[in-house]
Amino acid sequence: MRRPPAGLLRLLPALPALAAVAVALLAGALAALALGVAPAAIAERVVQGIVLSPYGWGQVLYKATFLAFTGLSVAIAFSAGLFNIGAEGQAVIGSLVCALVGIAGAGLSGALLLPLALAAAFAGGALWGWIPGWLKARWGTHEVIQTIMLNFIALALANLLIARRFGMPETVRTAEVGAGAWLPRLEGLWPALRGSAVNASLLLAVAAALLAHLFLFHTPAGLALRAVGRGRRQAELLGLRPGRRIVLAFVLAGGAAGLVGANFVLGYKHYYEDGFSGGIGFLGIAVALLARNAPLAVLPAALFFGFLSQAGFVVNTLVPRELVDILTGLILLAFIVAEQARRRASRSWAAPAGAAAEEGAA
Numbered sequence: 001m002r003r004p005p006a007g008l009l010r011l012l013p014a015l016p017a018l019a020a021v022a023v024a025l026l027a028g029a030l031a032a033l034a035l036g037v038a039p040a041a042i043a044e045r046v047v048q049g050i051v052l053s054p055y056g057w058g059q060v061l062y063k064a065t066f067l068a069f070t071g072l073s074v075a076i077a078f079s080a081g082l083f084n085i086g087a088e089g090q091a092v093i094g095s096l097v098c099a100l101v102g103i104a105g106a107g108l109s110g111a112l113l114l115p116l117a118l119a120a121a122f123a124g125g126a127l128w129g130w131i132p133g134w135l136k137a138r139w140g141t142h143e144v145i146q147t148i149m150l151n152f153i154a155l156a157l158a159n160l161l162i163a164r165r166f167g168m169p170e171t172v173r174t175a176e177v178g179a180g181a182w183l184p185r186l187e188g189l190w191p192a193l194r195g196s197a198v199n200a201s202l203l204l205a206v207a208a209a210l211l212a213h214l215f216l217f218h219t220p221a222g223l224a225l226r227a228v229g230r231g232r233r234q235a236e237l238l239g240l241r242p243g244r245r246i247v248l249a250f251v252l253a254g255g256a257a258g259l260v261g262a263n264f265v266l267g268y269k270h271y272y273e274d275g276f277s278g279g280i281g282f283l284g285i286a287v288a289l290l291a292r293n294a295p296l297a298v299l300p301a302a303l304f305f306g307f308l309s310q311a312g313f314v315v316n317t318l319v320p321r322e323l324v325d326i327l328t329g330l331i332l333l334a335f336i337v338a339e340q341a342r343r344r345a346s347r348s349w350a351a352p353a354g355a356a357a358e359e360g361a362a
Contacts, residue, residue, distance in 0.1 A: 016338035017290050021304070023334040024327045031326070037318050049314035056310060058186070058196025064299075064306030065198070065263045066091075068205035070284025071291060071298040072212055073125075073257035077143075078293045079216055080249035081229035086132060086147025087257040088281025089154030090125040094258020096158050097124030099265045099272035100166065102177025110180030114266070117181040118204075121261035128154060129254020130247065137243035143250075151281065162274045172274035183267035199267030201259075205299070208256060212295035215252075225249055257281065283309075286332055292339075 029039040050056035070087040077084035098121035105113045132146035161167075166174050183200040187193040216222040228235045228245040235242050264276055287305055291297035305328070312324030 013292065013342070016335050016342050017292075017301075019338040020290070020331045020335035024331045027330050028323065028327050031323055032319055035319055042315050042318055045315050045318060046311050050307065050310055054190070054192035055194070055196050056314070058193040058198040059313075060303065060306045060310045061186075061202055062197040062199070062263070062268070062306075063309045064302040065202045065205045066260055066280045067283055067287045067302035067305050068209065068298055069259045069263070070257050070280050071287030071302050072205075072208055072284075072295060073129075073253040073281075074284050074288035075291060075293040075295055075298055076212055076216070076256060077249050077253040078288060079222075079229050080225045080245055081232070082136070082246065082249055082253075083144050084129075084132075084147055084250065084253045085144055085285070086129070086150050086154075086281070087253070087284045088277055088279070089147070089151035090128045090254040090257035091260035091281055092154045092158050092277055093128040094121045094123075094125030094254070095261030095265050095276070096161065096174075096272050097121065098258070098261030099174045099177055102181040102265065103166075103175050105181070106178030108178065108180060110182075113178050113180040114183075117177065117266055118259070118262055121258045121265070122255040123258070124261070125258020126251045126255035129250040129252075129257070133247040133250025136250070137246045155277075158272075159274055162272070167274075173269075174272045176270045177265060181266055182270055183262060185267070197268045199263065201263040201267040204259065204262055205302075208259060209295045209299050212252075212256070216295065221248070257284070283328070286328060289332060290335060 028042075032039050032042055050060060070091060073087040073090065074084050098117050101120035102113065102117040105116055108116070128150060131150060132141075132143050135141045135146055136143050159172075162172055162174065168175055185193070185196075186198045186200065186202065187196065214222075216226060224235070224240050225245045225248060227238065227240060228242045228249075232242040235245070260277070260280065261272075265272055269276075283305055287298055287301045290304070291301040308324055308327065312321045
């Protein structure tokens with residue numbers, strides 16, 4: 001197969017994501033027509049409710065912040081060749097621990113309480129991530145099964161603790177955390193965002209993506225973790241200990257998911273509420289796949305799915321919100337197919353180039 005121009009090759013990694021979005025938009029338009037709704041009416045509602053609305057963008061950014069943390073969680077684990085299905089449970093435990101520390105330290109100054117609450121969110125998620133990491137490293141158990149089961153345990157445990165120990169009477173939430181642990185809303189910087197839930201944890205999500213990128217690609221520990229992801233046998237031959245890297249990957253992945261508590265507990269509600277997560281862990285898988293597990297690419301991928309989620313809310317009087325779930329699934333399926341086609345094409349283009357190089361050397 002003839003090798004394409006270098007410019008096209010540079011764009012090739014982005015083509016599967018673009019193809020997936022195009023397929024989803026086409027499918028959404030066809031579904032709307034089947035429901036008797038003009039796609040133009042849906043587009044107009046989205047433009048008015050989000051594109052031209054600062055409040056709408058604020059809500060998109062708020063939802064994208066959740067998905068940035070859970071997307072990073074999945075991406076970090078996958079860098080070590082691990083599939084973390086447990087971001088949901090890790091987010092729940094991290095958020096609950098964050099709230100409990102924020103409540104217990106209510107009398108402390110903000111300079112002390114806020115870092116403690118953030119550290120608690122990370123530590124809670126990291127602890128829940130450590131469990132499947134240790135089991136995988138010690139016993140070789142499958143991380144997918146473990147993390148799915150730990151999701152159920154986390155949700156049930158949080159529900160039990162709220163119902164029997166830490167919940168406010170006749171509610172499904174805790175008391176408020178101390179005011180010193182509150183993260184400011186971004187409406188203070190941009191008054192047009194007034195009423196939206198977006199807060200300073202958005203900046204924390206950006207910082208987390210940058211740190212994850214630097215760690216994975218510019219530190220010896222991150223390079224070792226990625227080497228394990230390429231092949232554990234090969235990593236052992238290089239003198240690395242795969243077990244330690246597996247545990248580290250899950251601890252970091254869990255900690256990233258636990259930081260969801262910064263967005264919901266510290267930046268929005270100021271308390272933990274049972275059932276708040278609503279599938280953000282599973283959407284994090286979609287974010288990581290669309291970003292091809294690159295930490296910096298997680299941010300625009302999270303923004304896209306945050307936009308899609310808010311669009312479902314904006315147009316729910318025209319079409320069912322479940323249509324967004326269908327489109328999310330279609331995006332993933334289309335991306336997987338397009339990514340496989342891209343890899344096949346890359347291999348076929350690389351083969352003639354290698355043969356030509358060998359002929360030149362001869």
